[in-house]
Amino acid sequence: xxxxxxxxxxxxxxxxxxxxxxxxxxxxxxxxxxxxxxxxxxxxxxxxxxxxxxxxxxxxxxxxxxxxxxxxxxxxxxxxxxxxxxxxx
Amino acid sequence: xxxxxxxxxxxxxxxxxxxxxxxxxxxxxxxxxxxxxxxxxxxxxxxxxxxxxxxxxxxxxxxxxxxxxxxxxxxxxxxxxxxxxxxxxxxxxxxxxxxxxxxxxxxxxxxxxxxxxxxxxxxxxxxxxxxxxxxxxxxxxxxxxxxxxxxxxxxxxxxxxxxxxxxxxxxxxxxxxxxxxxxxxxxxxxxxxxxxxxxxxxxxxxxxxxxxxxxxxxxxxxxxxxxxxxxxxxxxxxxxxxxxxxxxxxxxxxxxxxxxxxxxxxxxxxxxxxxxxxxxxxxxxxxxxxxxxxxxxxxxxxxxxxxxxxxxxxxxxxxxxxxxxxxxxxxxxxxxxxxxxxxxxxxxxxxxxxxxxxxxxxxxxxxxxxxxxxxxxxxxxxxxxxxxxxxxxxxxxxxxxxxxxxxxxxxxxxxxxxxxxxxxxxxxxxxxxxxxxxxxxxxxxxxxxxxxxxxxxxxxxxxxxxxxxxxxxxxxxxxxxxxxxxxxxxxxxxxxxxxxxxxxxxxxxxxxxxxxxxxxxxxxxxxxxxxxxxxxxxxxxxxxxxxxxxxxxxxxxxxxxxxxxxxxxxxxxx
Numbered sequence: 001x002x003x004x005x006x007x008x009x010x011x012x013x014x015x016x017x018x019x020x021x022x023x024x025x026x027x028x029x030x031x032x033x034x035x036x037x038x039x040x041x042x043x044x045x046x047x048x049x050x051x052x053x054x055x056x057x058x059x060x061x062x063x064x065x066x067x068x069x070x071x072x073x074x075x076x077x078x079x080x081x082x083x084x085x086x087x088x089x
Numbered sequence: 090x091x092x093x094x095x096x097x098x099x100x101x102x103x104x105x106x107x108x109x110x111x112x113x114x115x116x117x118x119x120x121x122x123x124x125x126x127x128x129x130x131x132x133x134x135x136x137x138x139x140x141x142x143x144x145x146x147x148x149x150x151x152x153x154x155x156x157x158x159x160x161x162x163x164x165x166x167x168x169x170x171x172x173x174x175x176x177x178x179x180x181x182x183x184x185x186x187x188x189x190x191x192x193x194x195x196x197x198x199x200x201x202x203x204x205x206x207x208x209x210x211x212x213x214x215x216x217x218x219x220x221x222x223x224x225x226x227x228x229x230x231x232x233x234x235x236x237x238x239x240x241x242x243x244x245x246x247x248x249x250x251x252x253x254x255x256x257x258x259x260x261x262x263x264x265x266x267x268x269x270x271x272x273x274x275x276x277x278x279x280x281x282x283x284x285x286x287x288x289x290x291x292x293x294x295x296x297x298x299x300x301x302x303x304x305x306x307x308x309x310x311x312x313x314x315x316x317x318x319x320x321x322x323x324x325x326x327x328x329x330x331x332x333x334x335x336x337x338x339x340x341x342x343x344x345x346x347x348x349x350x351x352x353x354x355x356x357x358x359x360x361x362x363x364x365x366x367x368x369x370x371x372x373x374x375x376x377x378x379x380x381x382x383x384x385x386x387x388x389x390x391x392x393x394x395x396x397x398x399x400x401x402x403x404x405x406x407x408x409x410x411x412x413x414x415x416x417x418x419x420x421x422x423x424x425x426x427x428x429x430x431x432x433x434x435x436x437x438x439x440x441x442x443x444x445x446x447x448x449x450x451x452x453x454x455x456x457x458x459x460x461x462x463x464x465x466x467x468x469x470x471x472x473x474x475x476x477x478x479x480x481x482x483x484x485x486x487x488x489x490x491x492x493x494x495x496x497x498x499x500x501x502x503x504x505x506x507x508x509x510x511x512x513x514x515x516x517x518x519x520x521x522x523x524x525x526x527x528x529x530x531x532x533x534x535x536x537x538x539x540x541x542x543x544x545x546x547x548x549x550x551x552x553x554x555x556x557x558x559x560x561x562x563x564x565x566x567x568x569x570x571x572x573x574x575x576x577x578x579x580x581x582x583x584x585x586x587x588x589x590x591x592x593x594x595x596x597x598x599x600x601x602x603x604x605x606x607x608x609x610x611x612x613x614x615x616x617x618x619x620x621x622x623x624x625x626x627x628x629x630x631x632x633x634x635x636x637x638x639x640x641x642x643x644x645x646x647x648x649x650x651x652x653x654x655x656x657x658x659x660x661x662x663x
Contacts, residue, residue, distance in 0.1 A: 058401040
């Protein structure tokens with residue numbers, strides 16, 4: 001494999017990794033920044049007996065963060081493997 | 090222990106046994122993991138499996154502030170304080186996507202190691218060391234403060250001795266085995282602290298009829314709270330008592346000027362602080378591969394989440410125990426004499442952590458006549474809810490575990506930065522291994538002692554000091570670390586400017602607000618990191634663009650960092 005080819009693989013790998021990261025950060029911003037900004041509106045609804053805005057801050061966003069990280073790692077592992085950068089555990 | 094209580098062993102003895110027994114276990118683990126190897130001392134030989142590293146990080150992370158002070162903050166501060174909860178979990182998304190895998194690939198021992206190598210030059214390294222030491226030291230005094238508070242209450246010794254006792258336990262865990270010992274004691278400490286946090290909540294929830302897993306069912310309690318608040322009225326006390334608080338903030342929604350903005354800025358400072366605090370980042374240097382570094386971030390957040398999503402439940406249920414007239418433990422609205430004769434009121438009042446005063450003279454305890462130090466809510470909850478004393482002992486041991494584990498990690502981060510980056514890399518690059526490790530240990534003891542000395546002066550509360558530490562860290566380090574990976578063009582001059590200007594601006598703003606200046610747009614002393622970060626970003630970008638791009642070799646290095654496979658940038662024995 002020529003040096004150019006290796007560079008090309010790396011560029012495409014990095015482009016995909018970067019796009020995944022941007023999606024993750026957008027989701028993060030929604031749960032960490034947008035939800036707290038509209039909590040009063042959300043509090044008018046009820047969810048499991050909670051005021052909904054309060055629920056999102058106390059639990060909903062937290063659950064979202066956990067899910068975001070696990071899904072991100074699953075996708076990132078797939079990208080690593082696709083370009084042959086996957087590691088043996 | 091429960092058996093001992095049945096046998097009639099005194100409550101105090103149980104408390105002492107609990108705390109002493111758990112500390113003995115940590116010390117034993119520390120002794121068994123002693124080491125004289127550089128790799129084992131600094132990064133636990135890079136052999137820690139992801140799940141255990143996740144647990145160790147969780148213990149490292151959940152400090153005395155999370156365990157002891159957070160639920161109390163939510164209890165008194167209401168909705169606004171939940172920004173800590175969102176911030177301290179959401180930050181891990183930033184750690185996972187921006188920092189941990191890339192720093193692991195880099196193969197550094199410490200955070201300044203990354204800054205020093207990526208940007209080159211001792212000045213950049215030195216700036217990073219300074220920010221790191223200030224942030225971590227602020228944090229560690231809060232932890233030693235927490236160990237002192239718990240030791241004082243559980244062992245019945247004065248606070249000023251309790252502090253030194255706590256320090257002794259902390260050093261036993263970290264001194265001999267460095268990172269390797271700390272890793273395994275932290276795993277044990279996580280298990281102790283999470284059990285200690287969950288048991289009282291589950292117990293209360295059962296007693297109040299919310300089932301054994303309260304998290305999804307306490308919604309009604311949160312709604313009832315709003316009615317009870319309206320019924321009793323959220324009024325400031327007629328006469329304030331210094332150091333103690335009454336409940337004046339509503340439980341479920343934002344109030345006041347800039348309420349939403351304040352919430353978001355505080356959460357943002359905590360999140361970026363998470364992603365720049367060295368004692369957390371260096372935990373991910375201990376995994377065998379880049380992939381397992383990512384995996385252990387995911388485990389960390391899961392373990393941390395267990396505590397944080399319990400904290401609002403604990404605050405709500407404890408508040409309900411005191412307020413809801415349908416529960417036998419309620420005290421608000423009860424005759425004053427009756428409340429004053431309760432054992433737990435007397436116990437905590439005798440140490441000055443709680444007070445009741447019939448200020449309107451009607452013989453009934455009103456909501457604004459019940460004063461309490463926010464820091465004790467978690468510790469006092471078992472007694473408030475009438476649980477057996479053995480649970481109080483468990484909670485004390487858990488709080489001790491939380492504070493000790495974080496203090497371990499922080500002391501190690503400071504001592505490692507000073508011994509590796511300042512002494513070995515800057516002052517004496519020819520020092521041999523034995524000397525380096527001895528220097529690291531001497532520093533560990535010295536810094537610990539200094540921390541205990543400052544903690545014994547009791548300058549600030551626990552939660553406040555912790556918020557400051559996060560703000561210092563994100564002011565100085567967040568952008569230089571993140572842009573070091575994500576912006577190839579970032580150069581030395583820019584990074585130095587970002588660290589120096591951000592850190593200085595943040596500190597000056599803290600000084601300005603703390604000495605009575607009017608906060609800009611509600612950015613008070615808890616969230617000064619917003620100012621620091623803004624200045625840091627602008628100065629780093631502007632200075633970088635005004636100076637030449639980094640050379641070919643550095644750019645190559647950044648590209649290498651972005652790929653998980655291949656050799657680490659820094660060799661194993663650097």
